[in-house]
Amino acid sequence: MKQKYHETLDTFFIKVVDRPEEIRGLDLNHIVEKQMLESLIEKRTECIQATDHRAGGANMMKWLGNLVTAHLYFLFVENKSLSYQQLAFVDEGKDAYMEVIQPILEEVPLAGRLEYIRENLSQLFATCRPLFEGISKSSGLSIQQTWGLIANPFYNHIDSWINNGDAKQVEINLELLKSITPSVFGLKRNPYDVTFRYVSSWQDANKSVRIKAACCMSYLKAEGNYCFSCPKLSPEKRLARGEQSSSK
Template sequence: MVTHNLERITELFPLKPVAFSMDLTGVSTADMMQTETLNQMIQNRTDCFNGSDLRLGGANLMKWFGNLLTAHLYIFTVHNRWLEYEELRFIEEGKEAHFQLLQPYLIELPVDDRETIGKEKLSQLFSEFQPLFVKIAESSGLSIQQIWGLVTNPYYSRLPSWTDEVENEQLVELGTELVKNLHSDLFGLKRNPFNLTFRYIESWKDANVKIRVKGACCMSFLKGEGNYCYSCPKLTKEARLDRGKQLREINGC
């Protein structure tokens, strides 16, 4: 079952297990704390999308970290296990990327003490990445609020599908509440970034369907030929109507 869960994580998320340290490539999170290394990475992520504003590169880098942290939250919420690994490396593949996990394994959490241990594990996870995220904010020009907002984007995007994998939907609800109730100090913010109240808008495809506005802008409009996402929180009502019309024309709707 544990092996199955590990395989499930690598199917769903941009993560690749590595058995031996000699096979690791890419950049470690420790090296990312070096200003010169991080600056070059953010520049690379900006250049590969033909952009010039480093906020684009920072946001793209956070896309991958957001998926990494969401993988942790998924395995905890759905499978009541905790993901561990010996080392983490970031691998760039043009516009794509992934993380290498050295010797990943899962720890089964006791059901009776799930809330207490889960809170402890989640707190350690976010505290571990907080210093690096501050560096990414400084190097890219993004605010730390948006940095953490970009972490929540993949989490809330994937969350609805998790109820299909559990027999008791309350497990997902309890996991979500635990994340939302973590102290804001863990994130260096005045408010927990996962504790969001979402706005809903009409889909550009079907006015009878409601879709959620993203928690944070992904900065795709800064790409060489980029544009705003229809669900971007930065769009005004008028701009969103224009964007919806444009998307319908592009897709022949």
Template sequence: MSAFIWEQLDKQFNIALEQRGEAVASISAAAFLDRDAMRSFLGAYKPLIEGLDDTVAAAYFSSWFGSIASAMHFSVSVHDVTPDFSLSNLTAHVIKETGFTRIGFQLTHGNVDQAPKDTMGRAAWRDLAFTQFYSHTARPLMECLSEASGLNVGLLWGQLPTALTNFREHCQTTIENEAVLRQLAEDEHFVQTGLPPQVFGRSKNPLHVSVRKIAHPLDPNKQLHMKNVCCLQYLRQDRYYCYTCPRLTKKERAEFKF
């Protein structure tokens, strides 16, 4: 994998081969599947975002994990490679920045798997890559987050479509190559409609959702994407629901104060 692609993963998705910044807390490998270790990690993260309980820390962590999912789609569709995003190769760091706290991701090694050149071979490679990512990386992580925090696992899965929607919109405004954009759309369609619910451990594929739009509050000529599910921001000290939260009524959104 070229240095250029790693630069993109670092810049766009907060993923690096070396730790960026001093970590307040970290979790990696088998600890991602350890309920007590995950609870300790969330306990360190929660006060830094002024969370009132562990559920908001879990929801925010899942939202940050959306960058890993987006990076997976980016790598597969734009560069025809898959980095090793297995939990055994992944570390998450809680890092304090000026004015906010982020979750940074680090890979132990930079090994990648290259897609076959032929169309049928690539399709089979893509199908397996996404199946393994969502069943062996995302699913056990979401389930452990749910067990550690008490938050319904559906709300954790629900953070990912919002991240992937934002990723898609970014690609549509920054990528000019029509063939690459078509590949992105085809691969996303497979993930949404081709992956069975069993891959996610759910009764329905949690990524197969409709994106709703609402009026932009400051520009009548623009629209905003409504979040897929609530991110639980209201469970942070002195915070309220986001303007794009699906829990808000039209009346509440009209009266929203910025």
């Protein structure tokens, strides 16, 4: 794999491991096991100085959301499919990261391209499903919110992909992603098929802020608070949150 792709993965908090003996993290196939997953959620909860396991579950989804978004980046922007021999999670507190072991990037074929991408994404989400469902059960997060948390990092990047890449192709891929049947996720609604709300920025009333697809549960951390763009906030509480941010 070219060095530039190593650097790209690094922006998603993913490290490339070329030899299995160099793996430092927990094999994601083993994390699915109930006891190990509950232990990991407990550690992630303590790491962010919270007591509610939903915060730990949301924190775990942060790293997994970046992993899924990396897959989407390569498909949407580089026209490549990412695969690997193994995945691992390195639990190093706030400096945690994912490991991909012996990753391979394959060019997406031009013939039947959209169907190839649809199948690739369906397989990715089907593979993620047992782990995400386990995180939901172990942490107390609803399953819809658990999946919704992977949409946050994706939509944080999509505008940049459109502006700096093949805009038409990225937009076609986005519509394809949103059209994947909810049953693939085990849900009633595709977590990427979001109708966003916008509010005026607390910094500049002439600018808009997009409300997040799902609450990141930051308010459950020690000395935590709701994000200004949290979907849980009422208009009154959002205004108060903006005023609080302005006063700092």
